[in-house]
Amino acid sequence: xxxxxxxxxxxxxxxxxxxxxxxxxxxxxxxxxxxxxxxxxxxxxxxxxxxxxxxxxxxxxxxxxxxxxxxxxxxxxxxxxxxxxxxxxxxxxxxxxxxxxxxxxxxxxxxxxxxxxxxxxxxxxxxxxxxxxxxxxxxxxxxxxxxxxxxxxxxxxxxxxxxxxxxxxxxxxxxxxxxxxxxxxxxxxxxxxxxxxxxxxxxxxxxxxxxxxxxxxxxxxxxxxxxxxxxxxxxxxxxxxxxxxxxxxxxxxxxxxxxxxxxxxxxxxxxxxxxxxxxxxxx
Numbered sequence: 001x002x003x004x005x006x007x008x009x010x011x012x013x014x015x016x017x018x019x020x021x022x023x024x025x026x027x028x029x030x031x032x033x034x035x036x037x038x039x040x041x042x043x044x045x046x047x048x049x050x051x052x053x054x055x056x057x058x059x060x061x062x063x064x065x066x067x068x069x070x071x072x073x074x075x076x077x078x079x080x081x082x083x084x085x086x087x088x089x090x091x092x093x094x095x096x097x098x099x100x101x102x103x104x105x106x107x108x109x110x111x112x113x114x115x116x117x118x119x120x121x122x123x124x125x126x127x128x129x130x131x132x133x134x135x136x137x138x139x140x141x142x143x144x145x146x147x148x149x150x151x152x153x154x155x156x157x158x159x160x161x162x163x164x165x166x167x168x169x170x171x172x173x174x175x176x177x178x179x180x181x182x183x184x185x186x187x188x189x190x191x192x193x194x195x196x197x198x199x200x201x202x203x204x205x206x207x208x209x210x211x212x213x214x215x216x217x218x219x220x221x222x223x224x225x226x227x228x229x230x231x232x233x234x235x236x237x238x239x240x241x242x243x244x245x246x247x248x249x250x251x252x253x254x255x256x257x258x259x260x261x262x263x264x265x266x267x268x269x270x271x272x273x274x275x276x277x278x279x280x281x282x283x
Contacts, residue, residue: 002074004058004142004175005218010080011053011060017082017108018050018062025103033099033114034075038123044068045102054129057138057174061129069126071134075118081111138174142211147173149208153200163199164192164270167211176211182246182276184214191282192275193268217242245276253278 002010026042038044048064055061062070074080081095085107094101100112100121112121124132139155140147155172156163166172167181176184185192188210190203199207221242244254249267256262262280269275 001076001177002058002078003177003180004055005180005215005221007058007060007074007175008055008219009222010074011055013082014060014062014080014110015053018102018104018110019052020050021104021106021108022047022049023102024105025101027101029094029099029101033117034073034120035122037100037121041100041121041123044123045070050104055175056129056135056141057170058177059135061124063126067126068123069129071120071122071124071129071132072112073120073134075114075116075120077116078112078114078119081113083109083111085109137171139170139172140174142173142175143215147208147212149204152208153204156196156199156204159196161196162192162270163190163194163196164275166196168271168273173211175215178273178275179243179246180211180214180218183244184211186245186277186282187214189281189283191279192270192277194283245278248276253280256280 023045024047026045028037028042031037044066045064048066048068051063051065053060053062054069058073060072060074062072064070072080081098085103095111095113097115098111098113099117102110104110112119120134122132122134129135140151152173156166159166161169164181164185167176167184168178170176182192184207188203188206190199190207194203245265248265250264252258252264253262256264256278258264262278265276266279267274267276
């Protein structure tokens with residue numbers, strides 16, 4: 001599933017081409033994805049001007065001048081595809097599994113492609129975005145100043161779950177997923193098996209900046225390309241080449257002297273998800 005850096009990258013790609021433009025055409029090719037699409041969605045989009053964009057956790061909000069926002073979630077395999085509209089007389093090809101198509105007044109086309117249909121599209125009043133059922137329970141944005149050592153400490157207090165599981169809880173912090181939690185815990189030198197309640201204090205002082213820096217580095221690299229994820233212009237993100245531990249089971253841990261002191265990156269399964277870490281440096 002695309003995580004915060006991938007969603008942020010997709011949003012920025014859409015922003016460049018859509019912000020300030022009028023949607024002159026909209027086509028919904030099915031009545032539902034994960035949930036039913038809003039009634040009359042296409043008709044409500046045509047003629048609206050895109051006023052701006054916002055990301056909340058793993059959700060994209062496309063704000064319209066009509067006072068409504070289009071809420072987008074990419075699900076497990078969803079992606080947005082941006083292409084120029086074919087010249088007059090030509091035919092725009094429809095990408096396989098493209099369920100929603102938008103066209104701007106300056107000749108750009110965006111398609112929401114989602115083979116597994118775990119993504120979602122909804123409409124919400126812009127002034128009530130944070131009250132939407134999918135956003136209301138989200139925790140703080142990890143890149144905001146409001147996400148501080150004190151905030152994380154309060155969220156982890158009394159939690160008996162492993163810190164890896166706690167950070168994947170979107171009520172604790174919004175937007176984190178399996179890849180970037182593993183990478184941030186490595187940077188902070190914290191074992192993914194450590195109980196969350198034991199992290200507040202010196203470890204939290206390391207973890208908060210590690211989360212922020214990991215996400216910032218990933219966004220700068222355009223995200224990580226896994227399976228279906230690509231940027232809206234078709235380019236691949238390349239942060240996966242900078243992974244320290246994720247997906248590197250058995251490889252030497254960065255900064256470790258090697259065997260016998262350290263046998264390399266270890267993989268364990270937590271809550272059905274693969275976790276990668278250095279058993280020597282993460283405590």
